[in-house]
Amino acid sequence: MDLITRQLEDLFLKAVQKVFPDASCAAAVVQFTKDPGLGDVQCNSAMALAREVKDSPRNIAGKIAAAAQELDGIRPLKLISSLEIAGPGFINMRLDHQAVWKYLADQNEGRVYPSVENEGPVVIDYSAPNIAKRMHIGHLRSTIIGDSLKRIYRHLGYTVVADNHVGDWGTQFGKLIVGYHRWLDKTAYAESPIEELERIYVKFEQESVNDETLLSEARNELKKLQDGDEQNTALWHEFIDSSMREYEKIYSRLGITFDTHRGESFYHDMMSGVIADLKEKELLAESDGALVVFFADDEHLHPCIVRKQDGAYLYATSDLACIKRRIDEYHPRKIIYVTDDRQITHFKQVFNIAERLGWTVEREHVYFGVMKFTDGHFSSRKGNVIYLSHLLDEAEKRAFEIVTEKNPALPEEERKDIARVVGTGAVKYFDLSQNRTSNIIFEWDKVLSFEGNTSPYLQYVYARIQSVLKKAGVNGELPPPSETEFTEGEQKLVHSLLQFSSAVVQAAASYKPNVIADYIYDLSQSFNSFYNSHPILKEEETKRDFRLYLCSETARVIKNGLELLGIEVLERM
Numbered sequence: 001m002d003l004i005t006r007q008l009e010d011l012f013l014k015a016v017q018k019v020f021p022d023a024s025c026a027a028a029v030v031q032f033t034k035d036p037g038l039g040d041v042q043c044n045s046a047m048a049l050a051r052e053v054k055d056s057p058r059n060i061a062g063k064i065a066a067a068a069q070e071l072d073g074i075r076p077l078k079l080i081s082s083l084e085i086a087g088p089g090f091i092n093m094r095l096d097h098q099a100v101w102k103y104l105a106d107q108n109e110g111r112v113y114p115s116v117e118n119e120g121p122v123v124i125d126y127s128a129p130n131i132a133k134r135m136h137i138g139h140l141r142s143t144i145i146g147d148s149l150k151r152i153y154r155h156l157g158y159t160v161v162a163d164n165h166v167g168d169w170g171t172q173f174g175k176l177i178v179g180y181h182r183w184l185d186k187t188a189y190a191e192s193p194i195e196e197l198e199r200i201y202v203k204f205e206q207e208s209v210n211d212e213t214l215l216s217e218a219r220n221e222l223k224k225l226q227d228g229d230e231q232n233t234a235l236w237h238e239f240i241d242s243s244m245r246e247y248e249k250i251y252s253r254l255g256i257t258f259d260t261h262r263g264e265s266f267y268h269d270m271m272s273g274v275i276a277d278l279k280e281k282e283l284l285a286e287s288d289g290a291l292v293v294f295f296a297d298d299e300h301l302h303p304c305i306v307r308k309q310d311g312a313y314l315y316a317t318s319d320l321a322c323i324k325r326r327i328d329e330y331h332p333r334k335i336i337y338v339t340d341d342r343q344i345t346h347f348k349q350v351f352n353i354a355e356r357l358g359w360t361v362e363r364e365h366v367y368f369g370v371m372k373f374t375d376g377h378f379s380s381r382k383g384n385v386i387y388l389s390h391l392l393d394e395a396e397k398r399a400f401e402i403v404t405e406k407n408p409a410l411p412e413e414e415r416k417d418i419a420r421v422v423g424t425g426a427v428k429y430f431d432l433s434q435n436r437t438s439n440i441i442f443e444w445d446k447v448l449s450f451e452g453n454t455s456p457y458l459q460y461v462y463a464r465i466q467s468v469l470k471k472a473g474v475n476g477e478l479p480p481p482s483e484t485e486f487t488e489g490e491q492k493l494v495h496s497l498l499q500f501s502s503a504v505v506q507a508a509a510s511y512k513p514n515v516i517a518d519y520i521y522d523l524s525q526s527f528n529s530f531y532n533s534h535p536i537l538k539e540e541e542t543k544r545d546f547r548l549y550l551c552s553e554t555a556r557v558i559k560n561g562l563e564l565l566g567i568e569v570l571e572r573m
Contacts, residue, residue: 001106002115003501004095005030005041008079012043012091015067020053020060032502036495037488039083039092043068046089057089065091077102095498101480104497108556110155112501118157120333123326124150127256128339130167131243131263132176132197135250137386137442138340141368144428144566145436146338147256148513149366151564156508161259161330165322166247168240168263172201174222177235178214179204193242250388253424255566267321271313274320275306277357293353304349319350320357327361334362336511341367341437366511369439371431395423398448399456403573418573422456423448425567429455432565433517453521455567458558461524463573464531465555472537472548483546489530493550496526500557504564513565520561527554 001007012028028045046061053060065083068091072080083093106112126146129135135143150162179200189196208214225232244261251257275291278284284291289309295301306317326335337347347365354363373386400419403410410418430447433454434440450456486494503519536547559569 001103001112003112003505004079004099004103004498005032005502006115008041008043008093011071011075011079012045012064012068014071015064016045016049018067018071019063020049023049023052025049025052032495032499033092036492038086040095040495040498041093043091043093044089046091050089058085061085061089061091097484098480100494100498104553105480107498107501108553108560110157113156113505116156116505118153121159121161121330122153123161123163123330123332123335124153124338125163125165125322125336126150126338127251127258128165128167129243129247130172132172132194132201132239133243134194134198135247135388137371137388137391140388140391140427141340141371141431141436141440142338143251143256144254144431145366145368145513146336147254147566148432148564149336149338149508149511151566152504152508152513152516155504155564161326161332162257164258164261166240166244166261166263169265169268169318171218171222173225173236173239174218174220175204175208176201176239177221177225177232178218180235192246194246197239197242250392253389253392254428255424255568262322264315264318267318267325268313270321270325271317274317274324277324278306278353281357283353283356293349295349295352299352301345301349301352304353315346316350316353319346320353323350323354323359323361323363327359332361334364336364336366338366338368341369343367364511366436368436371440371442373442391427392424394444395427395447396420397423398444399423399426402448402450402456407573418570421568421570422459422573425455425459425562428567429458429517429565432513433521435514436512453517455562458520458524458562459567459570460573461527462555462558462562462569463571465527465551465558466571468531468536468551469548469555472544474548474552478545478549478552481542481546481549483542487534489533490547490550493523493526493530493554496523497550497553497557500561503561507564516561516564520558523554523557523561527551 002010008030009028012030016023016028025048027048028043030041030043033039033042043064045064046057049060050057062085065085069080069083072078077099078096079099081094081096083091086092103112124146126149127139127143129139146162150160153160176197180197183200183203185196185199188199204214204218208218221232225236240263275284278291278293283293284306285294286292287303287305290305291307293304293306295303304316305314306320307313323335326332339347344365344367347363351363351365354361396416396419399422400415403415403418403422407415426447430442431440446452447454448456450460500519500523503516507513507515530550534547536544536551538544539547562569
């Protein structure tokens, strides 16, 4: 079964073609109504045809509706229960209940995406911390937005390659090697390698201000590393391994996984090939000894240096080599890069060059705004950089205090586990529920609130539903209901449940997980309105079973939606 709106669009297109076979603008757009009191879905084909067929939209709508009902009647599973012509020529429809129950079941199993063109792998490049530096708040958005897109695309049936393009090459390693030999505290290094590497790197920068010989020494050590010196290569691997172990701790807490961790060094030997390709296409120019790619005036891009005067390559060269390797290895339909908006120009340059080289794979830069605390930017220069481990610790601590206040009778270990799920989920959801292109102001009171569009609120709604189902003795899936008469609250909830898959498709198309977050929040509000105005357990059996079914379906959709955001649910809170 396809998306319900796409099934109806196909039906109405056939109806239009049957009634108006000569119409050149035959089309059908079906969408969910904003007001479920008007119907479940709406088609506006009549207005588009009025000028060409020279009739009123209402008359046209009536003819299309009659043809659609006739065609629907010969389907194995009828879609339309009733329809009416509204306003200037809208066709408002109620969906057949059996079609609704079948669609909800298929939707929960991810079986409603056959029309999604998901052939060919999608490569998603995200997180990308720099080796020998702790992950800080600046890494949060790329990491969790990229992970959510991975989950969304896999849900839609795509093959996804999740790649962590870590920064593991460059001049900093010469400095680290010098610092390692001069100032390493072995005890501190044993306890927290990455923190000690950060310290000696900062010390190098401070000492080199007054001692220029340190920079020369660092260049020599880097040259030895680049030439394959055994000792420096071993140290370099040690720095990478130590850093990755620390990153994995953060990723584990966030529920983040990758298919590959390929740093810049992986592509280093391929960069000379990129230069050769650029020369062959006559795209290179020399400028002060450096090799540069220039752009047309109407592209409004600064020249892109791909090899410096001293022969060193740059980020653009590395990213071009990366594109070439990914095309050769995966033959992807699309490559998605998740970075902050400061890299917009960089990726415009890289994508432009790749296109001119004839590398025609689709490329998308999914950029995002910065995150701030209420007192301003995070800044390592000001000494107030917020490390991700500290942020997650604080989230769990605050969540534990809230859980203890709300439910002190729970065993301490259970409260700790709830605090872990609620705290981590709250941080992730606060980010993912925002429009990714906007800047974010991080406020703890909003992040951990149990009211409004927050993860704790949605997790609480899910837990409340589980409590109702448990009291009713429900264990497992409920059969489709026989109920055919809905109250306004029931109709609104069903109407909301039907739209989950459409929200997922929209989130994938726009690269915006907040579309799913907004949907889950709207669904939860619809459920709470239903729950507060409709008795469940004390109703007669048929109505009771129907409302329990709606509870169960709502819980499943909330859980599935939060999973696409990388957020866990709890059976009780």
